[in-house]
Amino acid sequence: xxxxxxxxxxxxxxxxxxxxxxxxxxxxxxxxxxxxxxxxxxxxxxxxxxxxxxxxxxxxxxxxxxxxxxxxxxxxxxxxxxxxxxxxxxxxxxxxxxxxxxxxxxxxxxxxxxxxxxxxxxxxxxxxxxxxxxxxxxxxxxxxxxxxxxxxxxxxxxxxxxxxxxxxxxxxxxxxxxxxxxxxxxxxxxxxxxxxxxxxxxxxxxxxxxxxxxxxxxxxxxxxxxxxxxxxxxxxxxxxxxxxxxxxxxxxxxxxxxxxxxxxxxxxxxxxxxxxxxxxxxxxxxxxxxxxxxxxxxxxxxxxxxxxxxxxxxxxxxxxxxxxxxxxxxxxxxxxxxxxxxxxxxxxxxxxxxxxxxxxxxxxxxxxxxxxxxxxxxxxxxxxxxxxxxxxxxxxxxxxxxxxxxxxxxxxx
Amino acid sequence: xxxxxxxxxxxxxxxxxxxxxxxxxxxxxxxxxxxxxxxxxxxxxxxxxxxxxxxxxxxxxxxxxxxxxxxxxxxxxxxxxxxxxxxxxxxxxxxxxxxxxxxxxxxxxxxxxxxxxxxxxxxxxxxxxxxxxxxxxxxxxxxxxxxxxxxxxxxxxxxxxxxxxxxxxxxxxxxxxxxxxxxxxxxxxxxxxxxxxxxxxxxxxxxxxxxxxxxxxxxxxxxxxxxxxxxxxxxxxxxxxxxxxxxxxxxxxxxxxxxxxxxxxxxxxxxxxxxxxxxxxxxxxxxxxxxxxxxxxxxxxxxxxxxxxxxxxxxxxxxxxxxxxxxxxxxxxxxxxxxxxxxxxxxxxxxxxxxxxxxxxxxxxxxxxxxxxxxxxxxxxxxxxxxxxxxxxxxxxxxxxxxxxxxxxxxxxxxxxxxxxxxxxxxxxxxxxxxxxxxxxxxxxxxxxxxxxxxxxxxxxxxxxxxxxxxxxxxxxxxxxxxxxxxxxxxxxxxxxxxxxxxxxxxxxxxxxxxxxxxxxxxxxxxxxxxxxxxxxxxxxxxxxxxxxxxxxxxxxxxxxxxxxxxxxxxxxxx
Numbered sequence: 001x002x003x004x005x006x007x008x009x010x011x012x013x014x015x016x017x018x019x020x021x022x023x024x025x026x027x028x029x030x031x032x033x034x035x036x037x038x039x040x041x042x043x044x045x046x047x048x049x050x051x052x053x054x055x056x057x058x059x060x061x062x063x064x065x066x067x068x069x070x071x072x073x074x075x076x077x078x079x080x081x082x083x084x085x086x087x088x089x090x091x092x093x094x095x096x097x098x099x100x101x102x103x104x105x106x107x108x109x110x111x112x113x114x115x116x117x118x119x120x121x122x123x124x125x126x127x128x129x130x131x132x133x134x135x136x137x138x139x140x141x142x143x144x145x146x147x148x149x150x151x152x153x154x155x156x157x158x159x160x161x162x163x164x165x166x167x168x169x170x171x172x173x174x175x176x177x178x179x180x181x182x183x184x185x186x187x188x189x190x191x192x193x194x195x196x197x198x199x200x201x202x203x204x205x206x207x208x209x210x211x212x213x214x215x216x217x218x219x220x221x222x223x224x225x226x227x228x229x230x231x232x233x234x235x236x237x238x239x240x241x242x243x244x245x246x247x248x249x250x251x252x253x254x255x256x257x258x259x260x261x262x263x264x265x266x267x268x269x270x271x272x273x274x275x276x277x278x279x280x281x282x283x284x285x286x287x288x289x290x291x292x293x294x295x296x297x298x299x300x301x302x303x304x305x306x307x308x309x310x311x312x313x314x315x316x317x318x319x320x321x322x323x324x325x326x327x328x329x330x331x332x333x334x335x336x337x338x339x340x341x342x343x344x345x346x347x348x349x350x351x352x353x354x355x356x357x358x359x360x361x362x363x364x365x366x367x368x369x370x371x372x373x374x375x376x377x378x379x380x381x382x383x384x385x386x387x388x389x390x391x392x393x394x395x396x397x398x399x400x401x402x403x404x405x406x407x408x409x410x411x412x413x
Numbered sequence: 414x415x416x417x418x419x420x421x422x423x424x425x426x427x428x429x430x431x432x433x434x435x436x437x438x439x440x441x442x443x444x445x446x447x448x449x450x451x452x453x454x455x456x457x458x459x460x461x462x463x464x465x466x467x468x469x470x471x472x473x474x475x476x477x478x479x480x481x482x483x484x485x486x487x488x489x490x491x492x493x494x495x496x497x498x499x500x501x502x503x504x505x506x507x508x509x510x511x512x513x514x515x516x517x518x519x520x521x522x523x524x525x526x527x528x529x530x531x532x533x534x535x536x537x538x539x540x541x542x543x544x545x546x547x548x549x550x551x552x553x554x555x556x557x558x559x560x561x562x563x564x565x566x567x568x569x570x571x572x573x574x575x576x577x578x579x580x581x582x583x584x585x586x587x588x589x590x591x592x593x594x595x596x597x598x599x600x601x602x603x604x605x606x607x608x609x610x611x612x613x614x615x616x617x618x619x620x621x622x623x624x625x626x627x628x629x630x631x632x633x634x635x636x637x638x639x640x641x642x643x644x645x646x647x648x649x650x651x652x653x654x655x656x657x658x659x660x661x662x663x664x665x666x667x668x669x670x671x672x673x674x675x676x677x678x679x680x681x682x683x684x685x686x687x688x689x690x691x692x693x694x695x696x697x698x699x700x701x702x703x704x705x706x707x708x709x710x711x712x713x714x715x716x717x718x719x720x721x722x723x724x725x726x727x728x729x730x731x732x733x734x735x736x737x738x739x740x741x742x743x744x745x746x747x748x749x750x751x752x753x754x755x756x757x758x759x760x761x762x763x764x765x766x767x768x769x770x771x772x773x774x775x776x777x778x779x780x781x782x783x784x785x786x787x788x789x790x791x792x793x794x795x796x797x798x799x800x801x802x803x804x805x806x807x808x809x810x811x812x813x814x815x816x817x818x819x820x821x822x823x824x825x826x827x828x829x830x831x832x833x834x835x836x837x838x839x840x841x842x843x844x845x846x847x848x849x850x851x852x853x854x855x856x857x858x859x860x861x862x863x864x865x866x867x868x869x870x871x872x873x874x875x876x877x878x879x880x881x882x883x884x885x886x887x888x889x890x891x892x893x894x895x896x897x898x899x900x901x902x903x904x905x906x907x908x909x910x911x912x913x914x915x916x917x918x919x920x921x922x923x924x925x926x927x928x929x930x931x932x933x934x935x936x937x938x939x940x941x942x943x944x945x946x947x948x949x950x951x952x953x954x955x956x957x958x959x960x961x962x963x964x965x966x967x968x969x970x971x972x973x974x975x976x977x978x979x980x981x982x983x984x985x986x987x988x
Contacts, residue, residue, distance in 0.1 A: 214814040215824075218878070221772045222828040223801030236818045 034243065034311070037318045049314040055307025063118040066111050074112035074273035077103040088285065091292050098292040100281060102269065110296050112273035116184065117254050117304060123188035124195065124253040125246060131192075132199025133239065137230055139200070140207030140238075147204075154197035162252075163259050166190035170265040187257045187266065194256070195249050202245055206238035247312030251305045258301050275301050429498070431606055431639045432458040432481065437493035437509075439476050439485065450476045451663040453493070458607065458656075463633055463640045465654030465671070467647065467686070469897040470868075473663040474643045478609045481641070482524045483508055483516055499523050500606045521548050525600035529612040531592035535584035541568075541595050542580035548603055563602060570635075571598040571628055590621035597628055601636055608632055610642045614649060618759035618924070619968040623984060626653045626970075645897060647690045648970030651675060651977045659683045671974045689902040690972045691927035693954060699910045707913045709751055713934060716750035719886050719918040720771055724780035727766050740766040742942035743780060750885060751916040755933030755950065757926060757965070763942040764922050768888045771920065772806050773797050785886065802832045805879030805917070809891040811871035815863035822859035825849070825878045832882060848877040852907060869900035873907065880911065887912075887919045893928060905931060926969050930954050938962045963987060 034053070041049050062069060077085055084103060091098040097106040139150040157165070169190030210216060211234065219229050260266045261276020269277055275297040282293035434456050440449045451473035458464050466474045479485055481495050495508040497519070506519055528534050536544060545564040554560060561580070568576035571594045573587075584592060593613060600608050610629060614622040630653060632638050644650060650657055650671065657674040659667040659682065666680040678684045699707045727741040741763040748754050758764040769775040771784050773792070782789040785800045808814040815824045825848060826841040828834075835841035846856040852873040863871060872892060879887055892908070893901040909932060912919060923929050929936060929950075936953045938946040938961065946959040957963045967984040971977045 214808040214810055215816045217774055218806060218808060218814055219827060219831075220774060221801065221804065221806040222831050222878075223798050224827065224831045228831065232819070233816050237816065 034315070037315055041314065041318055045314050045317055048310050049318070052307050052310025052312075052314060055303055056311055059114055059304045059307060060118060062111060063115040066115045070108040070111040072105045072108040074104070074109055075270045076105065076108070088290055088293075090290075097296050098290075100278065100293045101285060102281065104269070104278075106278075106292055106296050109273045109278055110275070110300050113275045113278070113297065113300060114304070116267065116272045116274050117257065120184050120188055120191075120257045121250045121253050123184060124191035125250055127188060127192040128195040128249070129199055129242070129246065132196045133203050133235075133242075135196070136200040136203025137207055137234060137238065140204035141211055141226075141230055141234060150200065151204075154200055157194065157197050160194075162194040163256060163263075165194055166256050166260055167263065167265050169193055170260055184267065184272070187260050188253075190260070191253045191256050195253075198245060198249065199242075202241055203238050206241065207234050210234055210237050244312055244316045247308050247315060251308040251312065254301065254305055254308075430457040431460045431462075431498050433494075433496045434458075434477070434481070435494045435496070437477070437480055437491065437495060439473075439480055440490045441486070442488040442490075449663065450489075451480075454660075454663070454665045455493075456658050456665050456668045458639050458641055460606075460639060461633055461637055462655045463629065463642060463653050464656045464658060465650040466641065466643045466658045466660060467645065467650055468660035469645065469899065471662075472660040474660055475611055477660070478526070478611055478641060478643055481508060481607070481609060482520050482526060483511065484520075484526065497523055498606065500604065518552070521605065522552050522603045523605055524607040524609060525603065525605045527593075527596055527600050527608060527610040527613045530616050531589060531596050532584075532616075534596050535592055537584050540581050540583055541587070545580075545595070545599050545602055548599055552603055567598045567602045568595070570631075571595070571601070572624075573598075588621075590617055590624060593617060593621075593625050594628060597625070597632070601632055601638075604636060604638075606638055608638050608640045610640060612643055612645070615644070615646075619926075620759065620964055622649070623652075623968040623970070623981075629653060646970070647687065647898065647972040648977070651972050651974045652970040652981065659686070675972075675974050686899060687972070689899040691898075691902070691905075691925070691931055692972060693927050693930050693966075693969070695931065697905060697909050697931040699906055699913070707910050709913045709916060711751055711916065713749050713752035716752065716918075718747050719750050719785060720746075720748040720920070721783045722746050722767075722780070723782075725767070725770070725777065725782045726779045727763070727770055727775060728778045739942055741770070744939075744942075744944045746937055746944065746947065748886070748918045748920060750918045751912075752935065753912060753919045753921055753933045755929035755936040756920060756922045756939060757924065757929050757936060758939035759924060759965075761941075762939040764939045765890055767939070768890050768920055768922050771886075772804055772888050773801070802828070802882045803884045803886060805882075805884040805887040807872070807875050807879050807887070807889040807892040810895055811868045811875065812895075814875050815871060817863055819862075820859065821849075821861050821863065821866065821874050824863065825859075825874060825881060828878060828881045834882065845877075845881075848881055849874070851880070851911070852877045853903075867900075869896055869904060872896060872900075872904055876904075876908065876911070880915065880917075883915065883917075885917055887917045888922070889919060890922045891924065892921075894923065894925065901928070908932065926954070926966060938965065 038046075038049060038053075072079075079085065085095065085099050085105060087099060087103045088101050089095060089099045091106075095105050095107065097110070099105055100109070135150055139147040166187065167190075170186045173186040173189060216229060216233050219233055224232075257266065257274070258276035258279070261274045261278075262280045263276075264280065266277050267274045269281075278297040279294060279301075282290075282297070285291075285293045434454065437451060437454050438449065439451045440447050442448075454473075454477065456464075466477065468474050476485070480491060481497070483491075485491065491509050493509070496505045497508055498505050499519075500523060506515075506523065508516075508519065508524075511519060535541065539547075542561065542564045545567060546560040549560055549563060554563075565576050565580050568580060573579055573591060573594060579586075584595075587595065597608075597613075608629070613629070614625050617625060626649065629640050629642065633640055640653075642649070642653060654671045657667075657669060657671050658665055659674065659680065661682045666682050667674065667678070669679075674683060675687065678687060723745050724743045725741060725745070726739065726743050728737040728739050731737045744767065746754070756764045756767065766775055770777055770782060770789065773784075773789065773794075777790040780790065785803055787797055787800055789797070815821070822842060822845050823838050825845050826835065826838045829841045829844070830836075830838065835844070838845075842859065845859060849856055849858055854870060854873055854877070858866065858870070858874070863874075866874065872895075876892075889908070893904050896904060905928065912932075921929060921932055933950045935948060936946075936950045937944050938953070938959065940961045946953060946957065946962045953962065954966070957966055964984075964987055967980065967987050971980050
């Protein structure tokens with residue numbers, strides 16, 4: 001797309017056209033879901049997205065670097081010399097955020113807890129996304145009794161309070177209390193059960209919409225196998241809304257994990273640090289005036305949920321053109337072709353405004369071919385006769401057929 | 414506020430134009446940056462005139478009309494001026510400088526809008542009487558009896574029978590044409606000086622279109638309003654317009670009397686637009702590169718039968734407690750190799766269902782349908798699958814006929830891969846390039862994604878995909894109805910050339926008689942699931958036997974103002 005500039009006419013002394021951004025090609029990087037949204041966001045929506053991303057990325061970094069950031073281990077109650085930590089000591093020199101009733105260092109527990117939370121999210125999302133998408137795809141495409149059964153089960157799961165279901169699953173899987181992986185898996189799987197219906201419903205609705213579209217019917221006419229239609233045409237096109245649900249579900253996953261821990265169905269304190277469990281243990285402290293054992297794990301939960309929810313909500317708004325905020329266009333400089341989103345449309349021949357400028361002799365540009373009128377661009381004239389194949393270079397400013405393709409973004413909705 | 418009031422209102426003499434659009438430019442902010450939609454356009458709307466705005470899609474017609482009543486999204490920026498005389502000629506309003514309450518007052522009472530899709534305009538949960546009265550209430554009328562009387566009166570004027578009882582009906586109790594009448598009644602009830610009609614007949618069948626155009630004529634003659642009608646159909650322009658504004662790429666290229674535009678067009682674009690309009694009785698003749706006429710090698714009369722239907726019926730199962738809907742009701746026809754059979758009918762006549770049944774997309778309910786020697790009634794996919802290589806299908810909507818996440822090459826190569834003609838897209842690249850060149854697209858388009866092509870280009874690529882395996886049968890379901898006329902002309906030309914060269918049998922489904930007349934050897938006219946007329950194309954066009962065919966032909970506006978006047982008289986005589 002670098003030829004844009006080579007092909008543009010400038011008026012001497014007017015640098016505005018050079019500053020004008022003609023839509024160029026984008027790298028693959030900028031088409032990734034979150035990155036793309038970051039580019040198109042403006043105003044408070046961008047603020048929301050950036051804040052959310054900052055909090056989320058910070059949480060992930062903390063989780064990765066936990067062994068270096070935390071001064072002590074999550075289950076450590078003695079220092080290197082073998083002396084016990086003071087119990088319920090206020091924030092101070094040795095323990096920046098104080099210690100708990102069990103003698104754990106609050107700061108270290110919060111840092112290590114981030115790791116548990118992130119792992120729980122990943123497991124919950126990975127497990128539910130695969131089964132949810134697969135079920136939605138099959139059920140939406142084939143319909144029939146399988147579809148009816150799936151929808152009924154999904155509805156039934158919706159009617160359960162999700163935390164109750166999670167408790168039930170935790171007891172079934174691990175008998176209530178367990179090790180790090182047992183606990184994480186227990187909460188992860190219980191969260192999965194609750195979230196599969198959400199992914200299932202979204203994908204199913206998309207598949208039902210897409211399977212009536214012309215390109216799927218075209219594949220059927222061609223004789224493509226069901227497997228090919230499902231993998232090549234339906235799967236990719238149906239999963240576009242997933243990033244939004246994914247982020248919103250992750251924040252709910254943390255809340256469910258914390259809720260399980262708070263109710264005593266979570267992970268043993270010696271197996272891993274978990275904020276919900278810490279909050280549970282601090283209930284008695286709060287009435288005794290020891291604020292630090294409750295405030296820090298509580299804040300950690302609030303922050304990470306806030307961060308992920310902000311990302312999810314702003315992605316949701318940005319995905320919907322009706323909710324998406326935009327800047328005002330302002331006075332646009334240049335002609336219609338200059339600002340067109342059509343990749344084939346470039347300033348040049350058949351652009352009356354440019355032709356006039358050229359004719360009046362105010363333009364010093366050697367690289368532009370300007371023909372008068374549009375009769376010469378072969379494809380807009382409709383006089384009979386099958387014309388010869390068009391060389392690429394001629395598929396110029398007028399588009400091939402003179403009608404404008406829809407914009408890139410519109411196609412993505 | 415008071416400043417705007419003084420700035421926005423100027424005193425004027427009652428003579429002069431109803432509206433002047435001066436140096437109007439509109440830009441939009443989109444995700445891809447700012448876009449200029451219309452650029453410095455000026456034209457006038459005289460009093461008691463129908464001004465037609467023509468142009469291709471994306472030429473800025475709708476934006477122009479919406480600017481006149483400032484009905485633009487927040488992302489739009491306007492410059493220039495729109496002056497509109499108020500109904501009693503006391504002053505003129507500068508519409509673009511109005512805001513808030515003043516703008517609300519001006520909308521409806523000075524200029525009203527009629528949209529394309531009547532179903533989307535009427536609110537399904539209110540009676541039509543309530544919706545007509547809403548405009549009156551918004552402009553300060555509150556007496557219930559008077560409101561109702563006005564609503565009934567206007568409904569009678571727009572030709573809704575039994576208006577007194579039907580004023581309490583809900584929108585779904587009316588047909589599409591009647592709904593559009595009600596929308597026009599809503600526009601007329603406040604007696605505005607200007608009615609902006611944005612493609613008011615595009616969503617309607619031709620027979621209904623003629624009635625709606627009559628109604629807009631009534632708005633001019635009896636209500637003394639001016640009508641700005643936006644359309645892409647030159648026949649509609651010839652039928653109704655007094656003045657024509659031709660738009661191209663956001664510029665007004667020409668404004669003039671309807672006769673001047675049609676008989677003495679000045680701008681090359683207007684000339685090319687007129688040349689592209691399909692006309693009845695104009696057979697399409699195509700030439701090859703050397704200028705020789707492209708002709709079919711074989712006489713289709715002697716060719717073997719490819720598709721044969723006998724008593725073919727297709728029903729859609731009804732909802733609970735409702736009878737099944739019979740979309741196709743016992744039709745018989747044959748299609749021979751290298752023949753083009755035109756299937757014409759209005760929406761809901763069962764023509765698409767017939768096409769889909771031949772392609773195996775729709776189950777046959779009863780009767781017999783034999784496609785390439787396979788009986789489709791109760792066919793198993795395993796039996797029909799190998800025959801699919803021999804059938805091509807071109808869909809109506811170029812927007813959705815390609816997988817948006819696959820390149821053009823991947824999309825076009827799909828039949829080749831599915832039927833194992835090539836093992837991968839890379840293998841087929843050479844042949845796909847040839848196919849694209851055959852439909853007059855550059856080879857380089859292979860690596861583009863569908864949204865990077867225009868509608869006409871996509872429809873050509875669609876044709877390339879349909880013809881990839883050199884099928885002996887092609888079903889084209891309204892392949893050009895979503896395209897602009899100039900694009901349509903090129904696609905039809907290409908179609909004709911390829912048909913003559915390859916010699917496939919073709920079922921060409923369309924609602925446009927002029928298009929089918931250009932291409933088809935034989936024509937079938939479908940009406941409510943039955944074939945009402947069936948025969949040689951020239952015969953049917955010149956001497957239609959059935960009353961429905963006659964009405965269909967008479968309703969089709971001729972893109973020639975003088976001829977259309979006589980044509981309209983004939984339609985009147987028919988009804």
